Amino acid sequence: MAAPMNSEDKELLKDKSQLKYVRTKPWGSWIAAAIVLLFGVCLLGMVASNPNIKWSKMGVYIFDSAVLRGLGVTLELTVLAMVIGMALGVILALMRLSPNTVLRTTSGVYIWAFRGTPVLVQLIFWYNMALIFPRIGIGAFSVDTNKLITTFGAAILALGLNEGAYMAEIVRGGILSVSRGQMDAALATGLTRRQAMRYIIIPQALRVILPPTGNQAIGMLKTTSIASVIAAQDLLTVTENIYAKTFLVVELLIVASLWYLVGTSVASIGQYFIEKKFGAGSSSSGVKLSDFIREHVFSSSRAQSALEHLKKESEIRG
Amino acid sequence: MGEKPLLEARNVSKSFGPLKVLKGLNLTVKEGETVCIIGPSGGGKSTFLRCVNFLEKIDSGALLFKGQLVGYAEHGNKLKEWDEKEAAAFRVKVGMVFQHFNLYPHMTAAENVAIGPHIVKGELQDKALARAHTLLAKVGLAEKFNSYPLQLSGGQQQRVAIARALAMEPEIMLFDEATSALDPELVGEVLQVMHDLAVDGMTMIVVTHEIGFAREVGDTLVFMDEGIIAEQGKPKAMLANPVNARTKAFLSSVL
Numbered sequence: 212m213a214a215p216m217n218s219e220d221k222e223l224l225k226d227k228s229q230l231k232y233v234r235t236k237p238w239g240s241w242i243a244a245a246i247v248l249l250f251g252v253c254l255l256g257m258v259a260s261n262p263n264i265k266w267s268k269m270g271v272y273i274f275d276s277a278v279l280r281g282l283g284v285t286l287e288l289t290v291l292a293m294v295i296g297m298a299l300g301v302i303l304a305l306m307r308l309s310p311n312t313v314l315r316t317t318s319g320v321y322i323w324a325f326r327g328t329p330v331l332v333q334l335i336f337w338y339n340m341a342l343i344f345p346r347i348g349i350g351a352f353s354v355d356t357n358k359l360i361t362t363f364g365a366a367i368l369a370l371g372l373n374e375g376a377y378m379a380e381i382v383r384g385g386i387l388s389v390s391r392g393q394m395d396a397a398l399a400t401g402l403t404r405r406q407a408m409r410y411i412i413i414p415q416a417l418r419v420i421l422p423p424t425g426n427q428a429i430g431m432l433k434t435t436s437i438a439s440v441i442a443a444q445d446l447l448t449v450t451e452n453i454y455a456k457t458f459l460v461v462e463l464l465i466v467a468s469l470w471y472l473v474g475t476s477v478a479s480i481g482q483y484f485i486e487k488k489f490g491a492g493s494s495s496s497g498v499k500l501s502d503f504i505r506e507h508v509f510s511s512s513r514a515q516s517a518l519e520h521l522k523k524e525s526e527i528r529g
Numbered sequence: 530m531g532e533k534p535l536l537e538a539r540n541v542s543k544s545f546g547p548l549k550v551l552k553g554l555n556l557t558v559k560e561g562e563t564v565c566i567i568g569p570s571g572g573g574k575s576t577f578l579r580c581v582n583f584l585e586k587i588d589s590g591a592l593l594f595k596g597q598l599v600g601y602a603e604h605g606n607k608l609k610e611w612d613e614k615e616a617a618a619f620r621v622k623v624g625m626v627f628q629h630f631n632l633y634p635h636m637t638a639a640e641n642v643a644i645g646p647h648i649v650k651g652e653l654q655d656k657a658l659a660r661a662h663t664l665l666a667k668v669g670l671a672e673k674f675n676s677y678p679l680q681l682s683g684g685q686q687q688r689v690a691i692a693r694a695l696a697m698e699p700e701i702m703l704f705d706e707a708t709s710a711l712d713p714e715l716v717g718e719v720l721q722v723m724h725d726l727a728v729d730g731m732t733m734i735v736v737t738h739e740i741g742f743a744r745e746v747g748d749t750l751v752f753m754d755e756g757i758i759a760e761q762g763k764p765k766a767m768l769a770n771p772v773n774a775r776t777k778a779f780l781s782s783v784l
Contacts, residue, residue, distance in 0.1 A: 392629055406648055415633075
């Protein structure tokens with residue numbers, strides 16, 4: 212128990228309570244920030260005022276019809292490769308989780324081979340398929356391989372089959388993240404295994420699968436640029452073709468980069484909304500663009516919103 | 530309580546690899562009876578419950594539900610293992626409540642209760658949700674209709690889980706340590722719901738550590754140890770005068 216305060220102590224406390232608190236100033240980070248800002252401004256100035264970069268030409272080429280067509284091909288490649296990758300990923304993941312050894316091993320070997328070799332090598336391999344299989348078909352029915360696997364086809368095959376291996380691991384992780392008790396509970400209420408997967412397991416797994424899948428799609432948008440080595444007429448192929456004639460190398464690379472940035476930014480926004488939609492039961496369900504901006508642009512407030520969420524939850528729990 | 534046996538276990542054995550979990554277990558559960566199973570962990574209590582609704586398959590012996598073999602159907606002179614649909618159809622008749630509730634976290638309390646009748650029995654969504662509301666009211670959770678499991682306390686979650694099992698209108702309820710994962714002050718509300726069910730005449734097998742519940746609500750008390758039933762009897766008599774040495778040792782350690 213505290214001893215009763217004598218009058219001297221009381222006087223002292225009264226005096227101190229009238230003083231002002233002065234917080235420590237983070238001088239170190241202020242100085243660092245000033246240096247970073249200075250460097251940034253210098254760099255921007257150097258680039259902006261550089262006589263070797265013809266900014267006006269970029270304005271000409273950014274909406275050039277060939278560039279836009281290239282952008283279209285890049286988007287097509289991205290979507291098709293992701294669709295193939297996801298479908299393959301689901302099949303491979305289910306095989307990997309199967310009690311059957313043959314299915315499990317086959318899937319394991321596929322994932323091992325396609326994740327273990329560079330996608331660039333796989334691309335060139337598919338492009339040269341005709342060297343080992345000049346014609347593809349069954350019996351009398353066969354077609355010239357080079358007609359079947361065009362540059363675009365080779366790019367789709369390479370990107371899609373490679374993506375399948377990565378998506379398989381993502382899907383498998385998602386399914387394994389759902390506790391075994393969920394399947395038990397679903398079966399115990401009389402659902403079949405298939406119904407349990409569809410209504411109970413998959414919706415929960417999706418919450419785990421979607422964020423990395425979004426990252427994969429954004430990555431894919433950029434990875435399609437390797438298709439330029441077989442001249443698949445994607446964004447990078449097209450811009451390369453233009454600068455080969457005009458020698459505006461940096462200008463066109465900036466044009467291509469701007470379009471890639473637009474694509475990845477739009478995809479990030481889409482990813483945010485899709486993830487929100489599947490977040491029922493875990494967080495607030497209202498989806499607003501302002502939330503997106505708060506979470507992604509002002510990332511320091513992420514911790515804030517997590518705190519708010521925790522507070523809300525503890526209030527509910529009472 | 531009727532005299533007809535609803536469930537019979539005859540010489541049931543079950544192993545997981547080299548580990549023998551059930552070693553020739555015999556038990557009869559009559560219609561309307563509440564059988565409480567106690568015993569040390571690892572004694573096969575949970576495994577037995579999982580065998581009853583065919584979540585696990587027994588190795589030998591027989592489980593009979595209303596005289597019909599669980600897990601197998603007669604085809605000519607052969608017994609064929611149930612396919613998915615036959616197993617699912619059987620499980621509708623057997624409600625199960627788990628230690629860790631296993632509510633579906635992506636659904637509200639009402640949806641948790643309504644999804645079984647909606648998908649399995651083809652009940653219309655509105656009707657299933659209305660019935661879910663009635664069932665949730667029955668377990669004292671009418672106002673938690675739209676809450677997600679994460680927003681509920683453990684006791685409330687377990688009561689939703691009981692409502693979910695009841696929604697299928699089962700003929701027997703299995704409780705697998707339904708209160709073991711709960712904070713002590715939340716145990717009572719769940720036991721109360723289970724007590725009311727027993728009074729209503731539901732046939733129940735209750736694996737529990739709540740000796741008080743077994744004494745007051747149970748019609749039969751079973752002590753299970755090392756894969757067999759070591760002792761069985763009327764709860765009050767058995768708790769007062771256990772015959773088996775292992776039962777004595779177990780009871781003296783928990784009471």
